Amino acid sequence: MRAVRIAFISVVSALMLVPMYLMVANAFKSQQDILAHPFSLSPDILTFEYLLRALDNPDFDVVRGYAVTILFVVLVNVLSVLVAGPVSYVIARRSRRPYRLLLLMFVAGTFIPSQVVLIPVVYTLKFLGLMNSIPGFVLFETTLTLPFSVFLYTGYLTTIPRGLDEAAMIDGAGTHRVFWSVIFPLMRPAVATMVILNTFSVWNDFANPQIILGPGSGLYTITTGIYAAVGQYTTDYTVVFPTLLLAAAPPLAVFVLLQRYIIGGLSTGAVKG
Numbered sequence: 525m526r527a528v529r530i531a532f533i534s535v536v537s538a539l540m541l542v543p544m545y546l547m548v549a550n551a552f553k554s555q556q557d558i559l560a561h562p563f564s565l566s567p568d569i570l571t572f573e574y575l576l577r578a579l580d581n582p583d584f585d586v587v588r589g590y591a592v593t594i595l596f597v598v599l600v601n602v603l604s605v606l607v608a609g610p611v612s613y614v615i616a617r618r619s620r621r622p623y624r625l626l627l628l629m630f631v632a633g634t635f636i637p638s639q640v641v642l643i644p645v646v647y648t649l650k651f652l653g654l655m656n657s658i659p660g661f662v663l664f665e666t667t668l669t670l671p672f673s674v675f676l677y678t679g680y681l682t683t684i685p686r687g688l689d690e691a692a693m694i695d696g697a698g699t700h701r702v703f704w705s706v707i708f709p710l711m712r713p714a715v716a717t718m719v720i721l722n723t724f725s726v727w728n729d730f731a732n733p734q735i736i737l738g739p740g741s742g743l744y745t746i747t748t749g750i751y752a753a754v755g756q757y758t759t760d761y762t763v764v765f766p767t768l769l770l771a772a773a774p775p776l777a778v779f780v781l782l783q784r785y786i787i788g789g790l791s792t793g794a795v796k797g
Contacts, residue, residue, distance in 0.1 A: 547772065550765040551575055558761045578766035581749075586770055589746040596662060596733075596745065597726045601719050603666040604673055608718075609711070611670075612677030613703045617689065627678055633671030639731060646735065656738040664736060665729070669722045680714035681707070720782055727775050746771045 550558045552570040561569065579586050615623045645664055646655065654660030684707060692702045708715075730747045737743045749767050 544772075547765055547768050550761065551769040553762070553765075555760065555762050558765070574762040575766045575769070578763055578770060581763060581767075584744070584749040584763075584767070586746070586749065586767070589744055589749045592743055593727055593745040593747075595658075596665065597723050599658075599662045600665045600669060600726050601722050603662065604669040604718070604722055605715060607666070608670050608673035608677055609708060609715075610700075610703060612674050612681055613707060615674070616678045616681035617686065627674070630671045630674040634675065636671075638668050638729075642732065642735060649736065655736065656743075658743065661733060661736045661743075664732065665726055669718070669725065673718050673722070676714055676718055677711065680711060684710055720778070724775050724779070727771075 546562060549565050550562060552572060552575060553561075554569070554571075554574070557564070557569045615627050649655040649660040649664070652660070654663070688706055688710075689702050692706045697705065727745075728747060729745070730750075733743075733745045734748050734751070737745075737748075749771070750764055754764070
């Protein structure tokens with residue numbers, strides 16, 4: 525039975541790695557070789573020419589794409605922590621029914637794909653004058669991070685003894701001071717985990733920045749640069765695959781280096797201690 529499980533996991537893992545293999549292998553080939561030999565890794569057809577050309581693409585500035593994406597990542601993470609942290613603290617420290625219902629509402633939000641609410645969000649942002657702007661996109665992306673952030677923070681906060689709150693209040697600290705000065709520093713594992721996951725979410729997002737920022741705003745993320753190679757009738761794969769590789773390489777490297785911290789942060793608050 526164990527051999528069957530291992531074989532099943534191996535097959536599923538191999539199938540999931542196929543798209544990544546195609547992305548890496550075809551980032552170093554000509555258009556003709558991509559179409560004729562998409563799975564080949566022959567040294568005779570591999571070259572760095574197209575990867576270097578993608579870095580200097582006149583239709584898409586990769587450096588600017590990185591800078592805009594990093595800006596969005598920082599803003600979304602800061603806003604997410606500032607909003608989700610206090611909300612989670614209130615929910616975790618209150619046992620009354622309304623607060624439990626509030627937590628359930630946030631949990632329910634984790635099951636709603638962002639694409640489902642994208643059209644209503646577009647109309648709302650247009651009404652508020654925030655369409656095709658940095659504030660509009662940042663607010664939407666921050667909202668998408670709140671359900672799981674509140675769920676994770678609340679679970680983690682239940683492992684922190686309430687006696688710390690009471691001791692700080694006896695010393696004269698108010699509720700805000702208790703949270704930010706006493707409780708929040710103890711939440712570092714959970715916060716670090718959510719920052720990493722939110723970074724992946726914002727970095728890899730394609731549909732939301734493509735629609736909310738729009739082509740006329742002059743703002744684009746590293747993932748939306750893929751559209752620079754897509755024409756009405758043809759697609760230049762010598763730009764698509766190198767751009768995909770440049771977009772996927774940073775989060776992939778971060779995940780490989782920090783995966784144990786992500787798993788540790790998720791599991792720490794899973795069981796109330």
